[in-house]
Amino acid sequence: MPLTKDEILKEKILAGANRLFQKHGLTKTTMEDIAKEAGKGKSTLYYYFKSKEEIFDDIIQNEKSKFFSILLQAVADAPTARLKLNAFALTRFERLKEWTNLYNVMVQEALESLKNGGVDCVRYRKQYDQKEADIVKGILVFGMDNGEFRTFSESEIDALTFCCISSQHGLEFDLVLYDKMEELLPKINFLMEIMINGIRK
Numbered sequence: 001m002p003l004t005k006d007e008i009l010k011e012k013i014l015a016g017a018n019r020l021f022q023k024h025g026l027t028k029t030t031m032e033d034i035a036k037e038a039g040k041g042k043s044t045l046y047y048y049f050k051s052k053e054e055i056f057d058d059i060i061q062n063e064k065s066k067f068f069s070i071l072l073q074a075v076a077d078a079p080t081a082r083l084k085l086n087a088f089a090l091t092r093f094e095r096l097k098e099w100t101n102l103y104n105v106m107v108q109e110a111l112e113s114l115k116n117g118g119v120d121c122v123r124y125r126k127q128y129d130q131k132e133a134d135i136v137k138g139i140l141v142f143g144m145d146n147g148e149f150r151t152f153s154e155s156e157i158d159a160l161t162f163c164c165i166s167s168q169h170g171l172e173f174d175l176v177l178y179d180k181m182e183e184l185l186p187k188i189n190f191l192m193e194i195m196i197n198g199i200r201k
Helices: 005-024 030-038 042-048 054-077 081-115 121-145 154-177 180-197
Strands: none
Touching: 005 042, 005 054, 030 042, 030 054, 054 081, 054 121, 054 154, 081 121, 081 154, 081 180, 121 154, 154 180
C-alpha cells in the first residue's frame, strides 16, 4: 500500500533529522535546522512533531523496530542454539556498524541526561535491553530443550542472560567510545565461544 503525502513528508523530516542528529548531536540540532533540512517551514514541522526530542524518539523507535525484526529473523533461521547465539551476536554487530553515529549520539545524550535532565536515553536502553534479554533467554531455553546445553535453573538462566548481554554491551561501549570498531567482531566471537563452551552439555 503506497504511503500518503503526510507519511512521505514525515519520513522526509525523520530522515533529515537523523542525518543532523548523527552529525551534530541532539543538543546542537534545532527545530529550525530540521525544518531547513526537510525544505519546509517550522510551522509545518510543528504540525507533525511537538519537539526535536519527539523526532529523536520516533527515529530511535523506528530503528529499534527494524533492528529487532532483522535480529529475530536471523535467530529464527539458525537451526541450532549455538548457531542462534552466533547469529544473534553477528547480526547485532552488523547493525551496530550502521548505527555507530546514532549510538554515539545516544551515549552522549545519556551522559547529559544523567547530569542535568533531558532526553531519557536510559529508557531507550532499558526497552532495548529487555527485548535482547528475551531473545537470548529463548535461545538458552531452546538449547536446553534440544540437549545442546546443560540444564540450568530459572535464576541461572536469568544470570547467564544478563552476563551475555552485559558483556557484549561493555565491549561495544568501550570499542565505540575509543573508535576501535574493527576489533569488535573478533572480540565478540571470542566471548561467545567461551560462553558456549562453558554451557555446552
